[in-house]
Every structure is written in C-alpha cells, then in structure tokens.
Amino acid sequence: MPASALLTATLEQAINRVLPLDPDSAARLQALSGARLTAFVAPLPFGLSLSFSEQVDVHAVHEAPAEVVAALTEKDCCIQTSLSVLPELQQTSQLTRLIQQQKLTVDGELQIAQQVSALFQQLDIDWEDQLAQVTNDVIAHQAFTTGRQVHERVSSLLGTFSRTLGNAVVEEKQLAAHRLAVMHFNDSVSTLRDDVARAESRLEKLEQRLTKR
C-alpha cells in the first residue's frame, strides 16, 4: 500500500473537515480557487501538492522539484524547505532571511503561499459551538469551562513543580549551574574566543613581518 497515498488521504480528509468549521474560511478558500501550492519538505521523500477549488485536494508529488518548477503557471507556487524550518515560516517577517540563508526556496507566485498560510493561520473555530451541535449548549459550556479550569490548574501545578525542581537542582543540591552563571560563562567564553582570535591575528602579522626580514 503506498504510504504517501495514505498520508495525503488522511491530510485531505482532515483539512476538508476542519475548514468548514470556520464560516469565514470559505471566502479565503474562494480566493485561492484554481491555485496550487507544492511543497518539498526535506526529509520527506516526496512533495505535497495542495490544489484549491471548492475543497482542498492533497496529493503526493513524485516528480523532482526541478520538473515541478519548470511546469509552474501563474497560479502555482512551489516551496522547498526542511521540517526544521517549518515553524519559522509562521513569521512572515522571517521569510526574506530564510530565503537569503537558502533555508527556503520559493518559485512561482509567492502570494499563493501567503494566502495558504492565511487560510490556516486565521482559522477561528468555535469548538464549544461545535460540541453544542452534537450535545447541547449546557453540556458543551460545562465541558469547556471544566476543561479551561483543568488546564489552568495543571499549568499552575506544572509551573510550581518546575520552580521547585529548579530550586532543588540549582540552589539546594547544586547539581546544575544557575542561569546567571551559565550566561556569565557564555559571555566569558565569547570574550576568550575574541581574545584568541585577536592574538591569532597578531601572531600572523608578526610571522609575516619576520618572513619579510
């Protein structure tokens, strides 16, 4: 069974179930109608293509990126990047830096990539309302209120635990260095590195002078 087909089928199902939960996404999807975004994300052995119509069709691309780029039209965009860079793509201000660092290659219509990003980032789903449709308002409200309270309590407990553990490790048992000590150590290493570089440079100049004599 082709694993790529299973992956794309799952992705397609998920996307086309989630998008209609936000009524505003229809307009954003409409703006993308006819467009296609192809992404090659290393180390995935194949590309992923998202074609937009009244729904999103997700397909695996088994051609080489160069072949896809060669066949781009004005409604196509092709990006090549790696999994580690994906989180940074959320900040559009970082795109230029990533392109300059050759961590991201964009071919075709960049606006399509931005619109696709907006389609998913601007998703605003009222999950409480969704639950209310299958249960009722009271149960849904109660479930979400309880969920929020549990989340707050767990976060608070985790915060307290983390602080207590930090104190025990750093202050009481002294198993790890204090944050300030680590920062000071890093600064000292940087200063030492600079000093070494300066000394190396001076030595090189001295060597050159001695060679000339």
Add this chain to the structure above:
Amino acid sequence: MSDNAPSTPVKAAQTEQEKTDFGFSQVEKTQKASLVANVFDSVAAKYDIMNDFMSMGVHRLWKRYTIDCAGARAGHKVLDIAGGTGDLTAKFSRLVGPTGSVTLADINLSMLKVGRDKLRDRGLISNIDYVQADAEALPFPDNHFDIVTMAFGLRNVTEKQNALNSIFRVLKPGGRLLVLEFSKPTSEQLSKLYDMYSFHVLPKMGQLVANDADSYQYLAESIRMHPDQETLKGMFEQAGFEQCDYQNLTGGIVALHRGYKF
C-alpha cells in the same frame, strides 16, 4: 482422411484465433464484450460498495496513487478509460480546473450512467464529458490527450494490445498512460492467501452484497488470466510507449504500469 488431415491444424488455429478468455472459460472473441457487459450491468449499482467491501477501502489508495503519478495540471486533457463510477474522474476534474477537461469513457452504459449521476450529484459538471467507447477503437482524434488512465479495466478488454495501440494514438507526444490493474503477487505466501480469498471469500461477498456470486467469480478468474507485470510492460513497449515501468502495490496484488509517448 488424408484429404482432411492438412486442413485440421488450420481449422484448429483459426478456432484458436477466434477464441479468447472470459475468466477461465474460452469464448468466441465476438462474445466477450457482451459477456463482460452482462457482468457490469449486473454489478453497476453496487459497484462502489463492493469495491470498498472487497478491498477494505484500499482501492481508494491505489487510485489516489495513480492520480499522484499522473502529474495532472491545470489545463490538461485527461481521458479516463473504463472510468466506471468516476473515482478518478472526480479528482482529475478538480485538478485540471476549468481550463482543462476530463473525458470519462466506458464501454458499459450502466456504469457510465452510475458514474455520471454520482459526479453530477457532487456538483462536478463543468469540465467532464461522458463517452460510451470501446477502448480498442477510441473515437477521439490523434494526439489529443495529455494523460490517459485505465483503472481496473484492461483485463476486461478482448484484445488488450489493440486497446494499448488505440490509447497510444490518442495521446499527445509527451503524454503518459497509466494502467492500474490486478496483477501477480510477488510472494508465494501472499499468492496462496490471495487465491483463497479470491475464490472462496469473494464470490460469497458478491452473493451477500450484490446478490451475484457469478460476477465476482468472473472477477477472480479474469485477474488470474490477466498478463503479469513484465508481460504487460512488454505490451506497452510493443504499442510504442517509452520509459515504461511498473510499480507493485500491496505486494503485487495490483500493479501500476506507466508509459510515455514521445
């Protein structure tokens, strides 16, 4: 006796030439199309349900992989031969967009009607044509399509080589043919298991769901009579296709053959 003797092998050869397989049976070549038509007339209404039931939904992944390998783009002209209930056509219709077109061709009118109704119910109407056509004599101009696909149809064609030749004619230079078809499992164990499933379970499923065991007995038999991977690849090359290759799916139960016209 001596007068008749020389003519006997000739007669036998002629008879041989006029016969073809229909499952494990030998029938007149002229009869096969109508026998296959009877099978599909019988199963058309329950075709999708039976496919899901028999393959446990895996046929959808095989078809999706075929579409992935087709490389369809906006503006392409796609021919989906033996398109049946339109699984591939529905996807292609969205991928090629309003500037492209998809032709759903099937020799069987019942299947074509089921496919047309299904696609229209899904709102897919603008770029799809429906043609009742014989794969051996496609009623399209030369060099017309960018992509031709045939999923689970070739084994039902009487003269497979004629169908491949006909497809080659209607493909544009640079176009590609993809044939998804049952094939020969690559492992002996899987083959035995698959035989047991095909000949003992499948007809019972057919009886249970579609009230038609015979058609599913034919399905199992026709799969065994279909050329294996290498033979079909050779037939592609004989038709004129280049860069021919195939990929076994699910241990060779199904194979996707691909060839280009240059």
